[in-house]
Amino acid sequence: MVNIKDIAERAGVSPSTVSRALNDDPRISEETRKKVKEIAKRLRYKPNHAARSLITRETKTIGFLILKKEKPLIADPFYSVILYSAQNELHEMGYHLLYGIIPHGKLNPKKPPRMIQEERVDGIILAGPDMPKEFIETIVKTGIPVILVDNYNENVDSVLADNVRGAYIATKYLIDLGHRNIAFASGPLDQISVYERWEGYKKALMEANIEYNSNYMVEEKELTMKTGRHALQILWKNDLKPTAILAANDPMALGIIQCAKDMGIKVPDELSVIGIDDIDLSSQFDPPLTTVRIFKEEMGNITAKRLMDRIKNPNQPPIKIIVSTELIVRGSTSFLLNKK
Amino acid sequence: MVNIKDIAERAGVSPSTVSRALNDDPRISEETRKKVKEIAKRLRYKPNHAARSLITRETKTIGFLILKKEKPLIADPFYSVILYSAQNELHEMGYHLLYGIIPHGKLNPKKPPRMIQEERVDGIILAGPDMPKEFIETIVKTGIPVILVDNYNENVDSVLADNVRGAYIATKYLIDLGHRNIAFASGPLDQISVYERWEGYKKALMEANIEYNSNYMVEEKELTMKTGRHALQILWKNDLKPTAILAANDPMALGIIQCAKDMGIKVPDELSVIGIDDIDLSSQFDPPLTTVRIFKEEMGNITAKRLMDRIKNPNQPPIKIIVSTELIVRGSTSFLLNKK
DNA sequence: TTGTAGGCGTTATCAA
DNA sequence: TTGATAACGCCTACAA
Numbered sequence: 001m002v003n004i005k006d007i008a009e010r011a012g013v014s015p016s017t018v019s020r021a022l023n024d025d026p027r028i029s030e031e032t033r034k035k036v037k038e039i040a041k042r043l044r045y046k047p048n049h050a051a052r053s054l055i056t057r058e059t060k061t062i063g064f065l066i067l068k069k070e071k072p073l074i075a076d077p078f079y080s081v082i083l084y085s086a087q088n089e090l091h092e093m094g095y096h097l098l099y100g101i102i103p104h105g106k107l108n109p110k111k112p113p114r115m116i117q118e119e120r121v122d123g124i125i126l127a128g129p130d131m132p133k134e135f136i137e138t139i140v141k142t143g144i145p146v147i148l149v150d151n152y153n154e155n156v157d158s159v160l161a162d163n164v165r166g167a168y169i170a171t172k173y174l175i176d177l178g179h180r181n182i183a184f185a186s187g188p189l190d191q192i193s194v195y196e197r198w199e200g201y202k203k204a205l206m207e208a209n210i211e212y213n214s215n216y217m218v219e220e221k222e223l224t225m226k227t228g229r230h231a232l233q234i235l236w237k238n239d240l241k242p243t244a245i246l247a248a249n250d251p252m253a254l255g256i257i258q259c260a261k262d263m264g265i266k267v268p269d270e271l272s273v274i275g276i277d278d279i280d281l282s283s284q285f286d287p288p289l290t291t292v293r294i295f296k297e298e299m300g301n302i303t304a305k306r307l308m309d310r311i312k313n314p315n316q317p318p319i320k321i322i323v324s325t326e327l328i329v330r331g332s333t334s335f336l337l338n339k340k
Numbered sequence: 341m342v343n344i345k346d347i348a349e350r351a352g353v354s355p356s357t358v359s360r361a362l363n364d365d366p367r368i369s370e371e372t373r374k375k376v377k378e379i380a381k382r383l384r385y386k387p388n389h390a391a392r393s394l395i396t397r398e399t400k401t402i403g404f405l406i407l408k409k410e411k412p413l414i415a416d417p418f419y420s421v422i423l424y425s426a427q428n429e430l431h432e433m434g435y436h437l438l439y440g441i442i443p444h445g446k447l448n449p450k451k452p453p454r455m456i457q458e459e460r461v462d463g464i465i466l467a468g469p470d471m472p473k474e475f476i477e478t479i480v481k482t483g484i485p486v487i488l489v490d491n492y493n494e495n496v497d498s499v500l501a502d503n504v505r506g507a508y509i510a511t512k513y514l515i516d517l518g519h520r521n522i523a524f525a526s527g528p529l530d531q532i533s534v535y536e537r538w539e540g541y542k543k544a545l546m547e548a549n550i551e552y553n554s555n556y557m558v559e560e561k562e563l564t565m566k567t568g569r570h571a572l573q574i575l576w577k578n579d580l581k582p583t584a585i586l587a588a589n590d591p592m593a594l595g596i597i598q599c600a601k602d603m604g605i606k607v608p609d610e611l612s613v614i615g616i617d618d619i620d621l622s623s624q625f626d627p628p629l630t631t632v633r634i635f636k637e638e639m640g641n642i643t644a645k646r647l648m649d650r651i652k653n654p655n656q657p658p659i660k661i662i663v664s665t666e667l668i669v670r671g672s673t674s675f676l677l678n679k680k
Numbered sequence: 681t682t683g684t685a686g687g688c689g690t691t692a693t694c695a696a
Numbered sequence: 697t698t699g700a701t702a703a704c705g706c707c708t709a710c711a712a
Contacts, residue, residue: 017699020691050390064439087440098401114386
């Protein structure tokens with residue numbers, strides 16, 4: 001690979017002049033700058049990253065860390081989109097993305113990840129709600145800029161969807177359709193986004209003077225189609241069956257719809273179902289799922305931008321960025337039919 | 341961050357001794373080695389990556405490149421799994437993964453990606469069937485070790501699922517169930533894996549002396565539930581309707597099942613449907629999808645391992661690794677019922 | 681078995 | 697406006 005010295009020789013100047021010309025140092029003559037740049041281009045010169053970062057102490061690389069649970073070895077499409085859009089944004093700004101996925105068992109919350117210890121990254125994105133608090137704080141202590149996506153910690157920047165409002169507008173929509181017996185098929189409440197959705201659900205009920213009924217709330221361990229099915233079976237044991245269900249996310253909603261079909265319950269005539277996420281599948285389902293859209297791509301972009309900003313200006317107080325949500329009405333919800 | 345000099349001082353030896361002790365150079369005394377390592381550990385020393393790679397010319401980093409189409413901004417779960425398992429394997433071997441996603445329009449096939457030009461990676465994984473040939477060859481020309489996943493090029497290593505056999509065993513299974521009118525809901529044939537699946541399908545027909553009927557083949561532009569639905573509608577226009585359909589992948593198969601339900605066609609009684617991929621959803625579907633399992637995780641692992649091997653021993657001829665496939669019988673297929 | 685010195689490619693400092 | 701020189705942290709001849 002061609003280096004700065006090669007260019008210097010050909011241009012008849014010193015290596016430091018070349019370096020300055022290439023970095024647009026103002027105190028270099030237009031003439032030499034031009035000449036140097038031309039030669040550099042002709043020779044397809046690219047600065048050696050290791051050498052540069054050794055002295056500048058900048059890697060122009062951002063780490064993206066995500067935790068992996070044992071059981072569902074699925075890569076969650078939600079984070080795939082975040083990953084994509086974040087890297088896209090970073091690339092525009094001349095940064096690279098170092099991707100790390102930590103198997104759940106292997107995490108040592110007291111030890112910063114290798115990419116930080118080896119000084120391979122200038123900042124780090126922590127994705128997902130199950131990042132242990134202690135681990136986050138270990139990383140913060142290293143002094144590296146950090147940002148959280150789909151998670152919250154008061155000491156660092158974070159980007160979240162407006163889950164409270166998302167669940168709220170979904171529930172309110174059901175109420176406006178005439179429903180009163182509205183259930184919430186929940187996931188693990190220790191995940192902040194799930195918890196917030198639960199809050200939004202309750203808030204809408206309260207505003208409509210509908211009493212919260214704990215029999216209408218099922219807390220599942222996971223957010224999958226399978227647990228959705230399971231939730232419906234539990235809910236259906238109630239004497240007074242719900243006429244509408246808000247699911248904590250789309251896969252659960254889809255599971256509920258499927259299970260309802262199996263049980264001979266008509267969706268949406270006998271049961272309205274609404275999800276949260278707007279995954280791709282939802283629009284293709286039968287019936288197409290009414291749901292709350294999360295702007296995932298925007299979340300990824302914003303995460304990247306905010307992290308860059310913090311790297312440039314480190315002395316800012318932590319902020320929490322809430323990305324709005326939007327109701328998408330499709331076919332899985334309908335007016336309450338007066339059957340009794 | 342603590343460096344080799346800090347350790348040297350504390351240990352009362354020279355920096356080079358520290359370096360040697362840490363790298364297990366045999367001509368260092370057990371005693372000093374022990375002492376040095378202990379201090380290093382206590383001080384949480386991690387070698388600075390930039391400095392090391394500047395001299396060793398090794399980055400201990402592998403690039404993972406994937407193309408992004410304009411339309412479906414979805415991150416394909418297939419590659420998410422490959423990505424995960426490859427990075428997992430690389431991590432075990434002390435390597436990092438630099439993730440790059442190229443928007444389809446932005447690709448310049450004549451220009452190696454920035455991560456290569458800046459010498460940030462020791463090798464590169466190219467994922468996906470739509471990587472332009474010219475681009476692959478541009479990269480090969482740089483001399484960097486390359487491996488392809490779900491794609492093939494005679495000049496480089498590649499890892500593929502055994503698509504021919506997968507489609508073959510699926511089709512054969514349908515034939516063994518008594519079906520004769522078997523359709524193939526295809527995706528774009530310029531994708532190697534789709535093409536191979538088509539071949540496997542034809543091979544099974546031929547062996548059973550069933551004539552290939554081009555009316556039973558629909559080539560869709562994409563491999564989604566939507567195109568699956570569309571394919572069924574086309575196929576159903578035939579005078580002699582198929583009694584079984586092999587879909588080019590699982591989402592298409594699921595779309596076919598859904599559409600069949602809408603049209604009042606009973607699956608599997610009136611129509612057997614079989615997919616290829618075994619995505620997570622398939623087992624949860626109603627009816628659960630009979631499909632051909634692709635060992636995605638294994639493909640990712642093997643890709644990483646082979647690339648490492650090639651980095652260590654560069655002078656090997658290119659090889660093509662075919663990972664076997666496996667039939668998973670579930671509920672979407674059944675014996676042909678004699679209705680006429 | 682260990683230490684000294686030089687160099688990897690780049691940028692930063694100090695002179696000129 | 698430019699050049700020489702040092703330095704970043706590590707590794708590796710060569711010397712001791």
